[in-house]
Amino acid sequence: MPGRITPLVNNQFYHIFNRGNNKGDIFLQPRDYARFQKTFYYYQYAGPKLSFSKFSKSNLNSFKPDPNQKLVEIICYCLMPNHFHFLIRQLKENGISIFISQLSNSYTKYFNTKHARVGSLLQGSFKSVLIETEEQLIHVSRYIHLNPVVSGLVKNLDTYKWSSYLEYISGHEFLCSPREILNLFPSVEKYQEFTEDQIDYGTSLELLKHRTIDINT
Numbered sequence: 332m333p334g335r336i337t338p339l340v341n342n343q344f345y346h347i348f349n350r351g352n353n354k355g356d357i358f359l360q361p362r363d364y365a366r367f368q369k370t371f372y373y374y375q376y377a378g379p380k381l382s383f384s385k386f387s388k389s390n391l392n393s394f395k396p397d398p399n400q401k402l403v404e405i406i407c408y409c410l411m412p413n414h415f416h417f418l419i420r421q422l423k424e425n426g427i428s429i430f431i432s433q434l435s436n437s438y439t440k441y442f443n444t445k446h447a448r449v450g451s452l453l454q455g456s457f458k459s460v461l462i463e464t465e466e467q468l469i470h471v472s473r474y475i476h477l478n479p480v481v482s483g484l485v486k487n488l489d490t491y492k493w494s495s496y497l498e499y500i501s502g503h504e505f506l507c508s509p510r511e512i513l514n515l516f517p518s519v520e521k522y523q524e525f526t527e528d529q530i531d532y533g534t535s536l537e538l539l540k541h542r543t544i545d546i547n548t
Contacts, residue, residue: 339421339425339426339427339428339459340421341421341422341423341424341426342420342421342422343420343421343461343462344406344418344419344420344461344462344468345418345419345420345421345427345459345460345461345462346416346417346418346459346460346462346471346475347416347417347418347419347427347431347457347458347459348414348415348416348417348457348458349414349415349431349435349453349454349455349456349457349458350413350414350415350453350454351413351414351452351453351454352450352451352452352453352454353454354413354454355413356412356413357412357413357414357415357438357442357452357453358410358411358412358413358493359446361492362445363442363445364410364492364493366387366438366441367410367415367434367438368410368493368506369386369387369391370383370387370434370437370438370441371405371408371417371430371434371506372391372394372506373386373387373394374402374430374433374434374437375401375402375403375404375405375430376396376397376400376401376402377400377401377402377423377429378400380394380396380400381394383437391505391506401422401423401426402421402422402423402426402427402429402430403419403420403421403422403423403426403427403430404419404420404422404508404511405417405418405419405495405506405507405508406418406419406420406468406472406507406508406509406511406512407472407475407476407494407495407496407499407507407509407512408475408494408495408506408507409475409476409478409479409493409494409495409496410493410494411478411479411482411484411493412484416475416478417475418462418468418471418472418475420511427459431457435452435453435457438452439451439452439453465515468511468512468515469512469515469516469525472512472526473525473526473529475494476488476494476495476496476499476526477526477529477530478494479491479493479494480530481530488526488527488530495507495509496526499512499513499519499522499523500519500522500523502519
């Protein structure tokens with residue numbers, strides 16, 4: 332993999348995303364989403380640890396990694412049928428690149444075996460955007476969480492299982508670290524209002540984008 336033009340810096344936040352090769356789906360059934368969740372939870376930690384083949388057969392709650400071995404801190408995420416989003420803080424040198432590389436390789440092997448396919452699953456190298464302000468941080472978290480509803484997958488965000496939004500509104504930290512964002516709000520309810528107040532606006536923008544694409548193609 333060629334070196335990145337813009338290096339990823341420790342203790343900085345980044346919006347990380349990628350999509351399926353040729354815009355194809357990377358999740359075909361609930362088991363795929365669940366496997367990806369387990370895979371990214373596992374590979375955010377460096378070794379030594381259980382082999383992933385053993386871990387993948389265990390319960391997430393049984394995994395007790397050394398917190399000092401964290402490569403990255405996952406602030407929020409959303410898994411969509413043909414792409415994924417992460418908001419991540421890098422903790423160790425090259426942490427994001429190592430994390431995404433191990434996650435992508437492991438999940439691609441699983442997906443290709445499971446669905447009898449060969450070749451690349453994801454479209455080249457992942458994309459990254461540096462988060463430079465607290466305002467940008469909270470707006471990117473909202474953008475990530477709004478994906479399922481503005482894309483028309485669900486009508487209510489709290490019914491979508493494959494993002495961190497349920498962790499945010501329940502206050503239950505499991506696969507990610509919601510406190511980085513929630514501590515910037517007076518309450519969980521205020522974050523929920525901040526996010527859901529933009530649903531109609533976000534949906535209208537998504538419809539406009541697709542209409543524009545249809546007109547120009």
